[in-house]
Amino acid sequence: MSLNDWHPIRELREREAWVFENAPIAAGRRRVLIYSMDPWQLSAFEQFLHLAIERKGHEAVTVYFDGLLPLCAWENFEVAPPPRDKLRGRFAFMHGCMGIASRGISTYLDEESARSRAEAVVAGVRDPELEEMRFGGLPVGRIALRDLTQYSLGSFVPRRAEDYLTFRRHLVHAVMSVELARTILDAERPDIVVLVNGKSVMYSYMYELARLRGCAVTTWEEGGYFDASVVLANDDRAIDFPIDDASWQAARRRPLSPAEAASVEGYFARWRKQEARFYKYYGREERDIDRIRRALDIPPDAGLVSLFTNIIWDTNALGKDRAFASMFDWIRRTIDWAAGRRNEYLVIRAHPGESRLVFKTRTPIEAVIRDHYAGGLPPNVRIIGPESDFSSYEIAAHSRCCAVYTSTLGAELTLMGARPLICGTPFYSGRGVTRDIESAEQYFRILDSKEEGPGVDVVGLKKLLYLVVFKLVKRPEFFRGIHGHPQQPRIAIETFEGFPESMPVFNGIVDCILERRSFVSPPERVAEGAWR
Structure with missing residues (x-):
């Protein structure tokens, strides 16, 4: 640095x-x-x-x-x-x-x-x-x-x-x-x-x-x-992207403006194309589902159920359990459920970040699974490694049922209409906008088509994502791009005269800390590159 x-x-x-x-x-x-x-x-x-x-x-x-x-x-x-x-x-x-x-x-x-x-x-x-x-x-x-x-x-x-x-x-x-x-x-x-x-x-x-x-x-x-x-939280962990209930209820009652809705849709469209931020998860994304099926040796008429895992050591996934004891408990029990269902295949997609981030995961999810099953993995289970360019979006879109633990992918897939099951407790769960799983019993009833499960509220999800992406996350004025990584911002300031009031975004942050107010509420810039 x-x-x-x-x-x-x-x-x-x-x-x-x-x-x-x-x-x-x-x-x-x-x-x-x-x-x-x-x-x-x-x-x-x-x-x-x-x-x-x-x-x-x-x-x-x-x-x-x-x-x-x-x-x-x-x-x-x-x-x-x-x-x-x-x-x-x-x-x-x-x-x-x-x-x-x-x-x-x-x-x-x-x-x-x-x-x-x-x-x-x-x-x-x-x-x-x-x-x-x-x-x-x-x-x-x-x-x-x-x-x-x-x-x-x-x-x-x-x-x-x-x-x-x-x-x-x-x-x-x-x-x-x-x-x-x-x-x-x-x-x-x-x-x-x-x-x-x-x-x-x-x-x-x-x-x-x-x-x-x-x-x-x-x-x-x-x-x-x-x-x-940066993202901040008062009396909570910022890494959990918490939205206070008062801000959420106020946002839920108010319709999104066309510009606000377009900003959410545009942002996640850029995210999918890997244009929204520094991190890249695909080299050349493979979107042809028929080619993916052939490569995975899945018959063309077989049904698909897909799971999308987190990086095991990501703090966004640690302690975010509700229906299952842990992420691996969720994976293991789903594999056991899939055993014997001959014309349905379970596809487990390891998080691309396991191999594409600076620090490589020491216990990749595929290795943990294969070690647990010691050569006895059911024949209808397929694991896609983190280095693969197979599109998670296309796999989910062509699955009878797809599920995530705490990944942001769950919000993306919901916006796409894939209706994923949310099996952990990510920031977007618990708001009545995604298909949140409350118990393992409910989860398996849904997989067995014995229960429809909770519905989704795509409009409500867009409101929540607008609060998180465009209101809770802050870009202080003294950060001017990056040197080569998001943790290495370029730092510059022309004058301290009038500081910090001369920096409306940062000044709002300081006031929220001192006055113990919600970080969602202060005035900020709007749209891409501008602020309200």
């Missing part, structure tokens, strides 16, 4: 230092703690937020990762952690350029004694009891096991001795993180805590402890639907 964008900001910040002098104290002054654990390019958002909070007469405290904890944001199962000095140096450079007075987490705890205490706590728990371990009022065993799925880039189920050693290392991190969060919250007494995601190894424990204590929390994350964007 390039840090070159910060050099002109440093010069501007020094030249316009007067802008940040003598800011009046706001009525009802808030103390905002920014818990910054990752010096990625997108963290410029936190730094602009710090400055904006101070400019508005409130108090900002930025706390950053400088070591201390056993894990860091720049490591996973495949990537070794960088030297701590590198991360400290990046934070020091960024904050220095922005003129931010920040403090490292080592300010709050002594590393040696904190680690010793944590290791003693974890050592006192037997392997079979680790998952149910609690500390500081939090279910740290379950949280650590969940976060290990993302960290390990695949399914993590401790069975071997080395698995339990990994689990214990993460629990030491968990105990230290809880103690750190408790110490920071006690020392700083913030009114609001701001952090990334809320469901990942570096942020889960501060998020959970702050919520447990009744402290207001704002989470933010890469926006997903546009390059150089």
Whole structure:
């Protein structure tokens, strides 16, 4: 990631230092703690937020990762952690350029004694009891096991001795993180805590402890639907793209304007053509269903049932279970259902992102399935790997029944008229606009054609998608495109004079954080490239 964008900001910040002098104290002054654990390019958002909070007469405290904890944001199962000095140096450079007075987490705890205490706590728990371990009022065993799925880039189920050693290392991190969060919250007494995601190894424990204590929390994350964007949530996880009920009910009562409907339809048309954002899932999409059938050795007169899976370690899928115990439970039980149905074929489409993203999935869904069935996979089950160019859209369109877990594909297929079954709890479920599955029994009755199941409301779904894509997801004015990846935005600002009110989108974000308002409601730009 390039840090070159910060050099002109440093010069501007020094030249316009007067802008940040003598800011009046706001009525009802808030103390905002920014818990910054990752010096990625997108963290410029936190730094602009710090400055904006101070400019508005409130108090900002930025706390950053400088070591201390056993894990860091720049490591996973495949990537070794960088030297701590590198991360400290990046934070020091960024904050220095922005003129931010920040403090490292080592300010709050002594590393040696904190680690010793944590290791003693974890050592006192037997392997079979680790998952149910609690500390500081939090279910740290379950949280650590969940976060290990993302960290390990695949399914993590401790069975071997080395698995339990990994689990214990993460629990030491968990105990230290809880103690750190408790110490920071006690020392700083913030009114609001701001952090990334809320469901990942570096942020889960501060998020959970702050919520447990009744402290207001704002989470933010890469926006997903546009390059150089962010999504935010107050007292919820931004990664879940939550829409508050009041905003949804108001939107549901109001008809979409022709322009709003066209913007949703146009966006998802571009999404299907891989033109809406940076991520690409097909090389050359194969849309001929007859060729797909022949390649999969499926007779032309056989019926199709299709499943479309998520990436196992995607935080959008973790803990999003309702009718089934997990995504794999859903897949396994559907395979078992398909066994013996000779003239109907089950097609399981692995998520293309398993092999096409920067980090490859360590336990691809096909490998998990074949390992579970150990050569005994029913003959009428077909698995399409992530590298395949076979069109998910065409497979779904030609299926008697199609189903997703939490993928956005479920919303796309609903817009297309394919009426997929939604078997997990993605952001668009639970609103009465998609065919949400409430129980495994209901799911199999629908597959057996014994029940029609819930209907769809395509107009209502368009209203919901408009709220998420064009209202909830934000494109702050200081992000100007990307360097080569959505997590590496180009950062630029011409002047701090009038900041942050000179940036209507970003200023609206700051006000929503301070005033605890819905991020759907502030005025924004409209249409492609313009804002209301």
